[in-house]
Amino acid sequence: MRIVVIDYNGGNLASAAEAARKAAARFDLHAEVSISRDTTDILNADRLILPGQGAMADCARGLGTELRSLLETATENGTPFLGICVGMQLMCDYGVEYGRTEGLGWISGSIQKITEAQKEGLRLPHMGWNTLDFIPGQHLLTKGLTPGDHGYFVHSYALHDGSENDLVASSNYGARIPAIVARGNRCGTQFHVEKSQDVGLTIMGNFLKWEM
Template sequence: MKIAVVDYGSGNLASASRAVQLAADRAGIAADVVVTSAPAAIRAASRIVLPGQGAFADCMGGLDAVPGLRDALEQTVDAGTPFLGICVGMQLMAERGLEYGATEGLGWVQGEITRIDAPGLRLPQMGWNALDFQPGSHPLLDGLLPGDHVYFTHSFALSDGKGAEILATTDYGGPVVAIVARDNRAGTQFHPEKSQEVGLTIVGNFLRWTP
């Protein structure tokens, strides 16, 4: 299995690639994990992981700044290659982001990225929070239980999302979208590479996923 971790100048590339390799090893999957910005490598991948950290506009700008990278990403995912976005990588799946002005996203899931409305609570939301989801509702959730904790660090999140595309939420002054999926595209607002056993389970599920 060829797994491309997309390098566009943003994200925990080393941590993400290590987590993918470890999850593959644990699942008994022979995996070639490569951190790359090469369009040809994206097109040849059997799985694509898009990490991200920082501001939505900066991350989208970084993706657009690499010649041919966005086209390769969109065309390969449109053709059915399973995709996992992490943190801002997940946010880029939305229709647009409203951090420091409006920026168009990839438009893969419904909704826009807005500042979390959590009066009295600190932003960014930083630390371990529990997941709320319906067990058995999606292969990415296999082996997890409602209440399992994962690691978040963010001030913006998906709003006005489509119910069928929201797999899990967490609570931070109200429901906050934690996992989305549509067809062969999925994303986690939290960092699975920092979420220990629960995170590795999710990454392993992604590697076994056949949407």
Template sequence: MIDYGSGNLASAARGLELAAARCGIDAVVTITDDPDVVGQADRIVLPGQGAFADCADGLAARPGLAAAMHRRVDAGAPFLGICVGMQLMAARGLEHGTTPGFGWIAGDIAPIAANGLRLPHMGWNELVFTPGAHPLLEGLKTGDHAYFVHSYALITDEPAPVIATTDYGGRVVAMVAHGNRAGTQFHVEKSQAVGLTILGNFLRWSPQ
């Protein structure tokens, strides 16, 4: 788990440990900002909360950390971004100016068009997806609830990476996946049984 000064590191780590135990997986969850440790990781989780630009700057401020993460993911290690960690997968963020993202997913992180609903979008909301859409959704059904806290979301013209959405004054991207890279806009570590199911699926996931 990447430590760059943002995100619910302890609770996300506990969620991964609990999911591993429930799945019978012997997993060691390490919170680190050491590029050498990241470079040897079997799987990488990037949490995030707050503003896109702050998270991008925080990651860039750790010498060698982002480069090690990109090399390991490019080499095939499964990646899961959580909340702003997912947003950083996009081409750019438009919060507090324009900030480049990783460019793994086409599109921008832009304000939610909530159509009069209160922002941030905070609380439990339904996930909408096609059964069998992705291995990370195995064991879930459309209509299951996850916990969201955000005012910005992915806006993209490329439908393929979007594997789940929710509705908050309109369609909002909830999950993305492309190759060995995936992300959840919602907080899996706060989403109780649904979150543990997704984390367990991530620990078993073998992207082709």
């Protein structure tokens, strides 16, 4: 299995790659993990992972037109894709942090500040462990997890006005926060799977075993 972590000159790439290696080992999967932006690597990958941290606008600039096009082509051809944190946010229609930023348009909704949390007197960024709420058995990504398991979040913006059909799991921080989304072979987590210990490795392993 060829796993490519997309190199867009952003952060957290090495941590995501290491999480993929650990998950592959845990699930006895033979995997070669690389960090790359090479056209051949991306188009021949069996799994694509796009980590992200910071602002959606910065990550979008790092992707640029070429990487966007490659991701579109590869995922349209059926390659499973996992977006992590801002990587998930980039899957949506657009975001508003530091001005409007166009997303990939793979899931509906926009990335907006979590103003509900501020109204409740909660601090931003939403940082730390929070529970995951989901219906067991509804999606392969949550296999082996129990509702109430925790993911590690670091964000001030979240998906708003998304489709319930895309929602796999949610959390709560002054309002319901989409925590895992999926449509077809494209999925994403708002929390950092690479920082979420056993829960994160379970989700990563489920992604690596995911067959459409």
